[in-house]
Amino acid sequence: MSDTPSSRQSAFDRRAFMAGAAGSALVPITARAAAEEARVPAAQDPALPVDVTLRVNGKDKRLHIDARTTLLDALRDHLKLTGSKKGCDHGQCGACTVLIDDRRVVSCLTLALAAEGQEIATIEGLATDDRLHPMQQAFIDNDAFQCGYCTPGQIMSAIACVKEGHAGSEADIREYMSGNICRCAAYPNIVAAVKQAAPEIMKG
Amino acid sequence: MRPFSYQRATDPDTAVRALGAAAAANNPLTQALAQPLAGGTTLIDLMKLDVMRPAAIVDINPLAGGWSAIEPKGDGVRLGALAKMSDVAAHDEIQRSYPVVANSLKLAASAQLRNMATLGGNVMQRTRCSYFRDVSYENCNKRNPGSGCAAMDGVNRMHAVLGVSDQCIATYPGDFAQALIALDATVEITGKSGARTLPFAQLHRAPGNTPEIETTLQPGELISAFSISGRWPRSVYLKARDRQSYEFALSSAAVALDVQNGTIRDARVALGGVATVPWRAREAEALLKGQTFDDGLAQRVADAAFADAKGRRHNSFKIALGKRVVARALQQAVTMEI
Numbered sequence: 001m002s003d004t005p006s007s008r009q010s011a012f013d014r015r016a017f018m019a020g021a022a023g024s025a026l027v028p029i030t031a032r033a034a035a036e037e038a039r040v041p042a043a044q045d046p047a048l049p050v051d052v053t054l055r056v057n058g059k060d061k062r063l064h065i066d067a068r069t070t071l072l073d074a075l076r077d078h079l080k081l082t083g084s085k086k087g088c089d090h091g092q093c094g095a096c097t098v099l100i101d102d103r104r105v106v107s108c109l110t111l112a113l114a115a116e117g118q119e120i121a122t123i124e125g126l127a128t129d130d131r132l133h134p135m136q137q138a139f140i141d142n143d144a145f146q147c148g149y150c151t152p153g154q155i156m157s158a159i160a161c162v163k164e165g166h167a168g169s170e171a172d173i174r175e176y177m178s179g180n181i182c183r184c185a186a187y188p189n190i191v192a193a194v195k196q197a198a199p200e201i202m203k204g
Numbered sequence: 205m206r207p208f209s210y211q212r213a214t215d216p217d218t219a220v221r222a223l224g225a226a227a228a229a230n231n232p233l234t235q236a237l238a239q240p241l242a243g244g245t246t247l248i249d250l251m252k253l254d255v256m257r258p259a260a261i262v263d264i265n266p267l268a269g270g271w272s273a274i275e276p277k278g279d280g281v282r283l284g285a286l287a288k289m290s291d292v293a294a295h296d297e298i299q300r301s302y303p304v305v306a307n308s309l310k311l312a313a314s315a316q317l318r319n320m321a322t323l324g325g326n327v328m329q330r331t332r333c334s335y336f337r338d339v340s341y342e343n344c345n346k347r348n349p350g351s352g353c354a355a356m357d358g359v360n361r362m363h364a365v366l367g368v369s370d371q372c373i374a375t376y377p378g379d380f381a382q383a384l385i386a387l388d389a390t391v392e393i394t395g396k397s398g399a400r401t402l403p404f405a406q407l408h409r410a411p412g413n414t415p416e417i418e419t420t421l422q423p424g425e426l427i428s429a430f431s432i433s434g435r436w437p438r439s440v441y442l443k444a445r446d447r448q449s450y451e452f453a454l455s456s457a458a459v460a461l462d463v464q465n466g467t468i469r470d471a472r473v474a475l476g477g478v479a480t481v482p483w484r485a486r487e488a489e490a491l492l493k494g495q496t497f498d499d500g501l502a503q504r505v506a507d508a509a510f511a512d513a514k515g516r517r518h519n520s521f522k523i524a525l526g527k528r529v530v531a532r533a534l535q536q537a538v539t540m541e542i
Contacts, residue, residue, distance in 0.1 A: 111248065
């Protein structure tokens with residue numbers, strides 16, 4: 001692997017910058033600089049874990065994690081909610097889809113830190129007691145999966161697709177579900193499942 | 205991913221100051237040690253790939269309260285830079301008066317990514333050139349200036365045919381920017397000495413000899429809004445791609461026309477998927493003005509739009525495809541009912 005891009009940044013050393021960012025509040029140069037500095041929220045030391053509270057499926061979860069942790073990794077590795085799946089880890093497959101404040105997003109490109117203070121909904125929170133969510137039931141009824149790996153992401157995405165009003169026709173469902181890839185190609189059955197569940201979800 | 209410090213900016217001053225803290229070493233901007241985080245769909249992706257290596261992340265999402273409005277401005281519209289792609293695409297007035305804008309957003313990425321990605325971040329997205337995105341290739345003038353270009357004689361089917369240089373043929377991947385450049389939009393930029401306004405056409409820089417410098421944004425500056433004058437109900441965004449949905453353009457056209465009694469009074473044509481930057485085809489537009497539309501004219505306009513195109517081994521098909529996309533987009537715009 002080439003390391004050239006960082007060596008070209010020698011005029012401004014990365015390590016020195018990080019140290020400076022972490023400790024800059026301690027070395028005010030002038031009174032004015034100190035006053036300005038005080039208005040910038042302190043950046044955390046990148047070498048240390050951070051405290052973050054995530055609200056997942058209605059419950060607050062306190063975590064002590066590396067700042068680099070994505071929401072997907074926080075869910076899977078730290079909260080043991082392994083329903084959300086890691087497919088590509090680059091926002092291309094949709095297997096990691098969750099809802100944040102009722103909007104579908106890919107959790108692999110969301111920093112856990114940036115999701116603090118928002119309502120996160122995952123596949124684990126859908127069923128109530130012994131009753132499946134209508135979209136879960138529709139996926140079973142329509143045989144809308146084969147290997148099942150993409151299914152949690154498909155279901156979370158499908159619920160949002162319906163609530164957005166994008167499940168009015170098969171063409172709309174195909175277009176607005178295109179962010180969820182199924183390598184088994186269960187697409188026709190997924191469209192059927194979304195169609196089946198849509199009226200019940202809209203009814204509330 | 206390399207370690208970084210994370211901080212939330214709760215007001216624009218804080219954001220600009222935090223980003224400007226590393227200003228001395230912020231050239232080129234794309235390799236700046238402090239990067240703003242909005243939707244994160246480009247930044248987090250490229251950090252995972254080790255293409256972008258910021259030491260500090262400044263989360264500007266808390267600015268959305270003031271920077272995400274879609275509001276009338278004069279005879280046109282102002283779009284806050286932190287508005288989400290999905291919200292702008294679904295906005296009634298945008299769909300009615302600027303279909304080229306609404307459709308450029310709707311046809312981009314996926315529903316999930318459009319919920320995350322902001323307008324400002326969208327125009328700043330980096331190329332999808334596979335050699336740029338894969339750090340195991342040393343030869344990338346954009347990532348590693350002076351190292352050469354692996355795409356030039358490599359697998360360059362997705363690469364640009366317009367605005368290319370002998371240093372870089374990486375395609376500008378976005379869609380929304382074509383709509384903005386076609387409609388003569390302006391971009392509002394907030395920096396440490398306040399806001400400045402720039403024609404959107406002056407935001408991106410063709411690669412030339414410095415493909416690592418992609419925009420005219422200065423260190424510590426943030427895009428805060430876009431503005432469009434007038435209304436463009438007769439406008440179209442047509443996108444040709446390898447699959448029907450959720451794919452980057454092989455060739456796209458943003459077309460806006462003002463037609464009165466069969467005569468084209470004003471015409472805008474911008475091209476995507478085929479150029480290194482958002483591309484305005486002004487020579488093509490000139491052929492349309494004052495004319496009555498027919499298929500022959502569409503063909504001449506399409507030829508003019510690609511007159512300077514330079515294909516390489518795998519991407520010459522984009523010239524023929526691009527001409528057809530332009531001609532069809534013009535036909536759609538002329539015949540649309542408004």
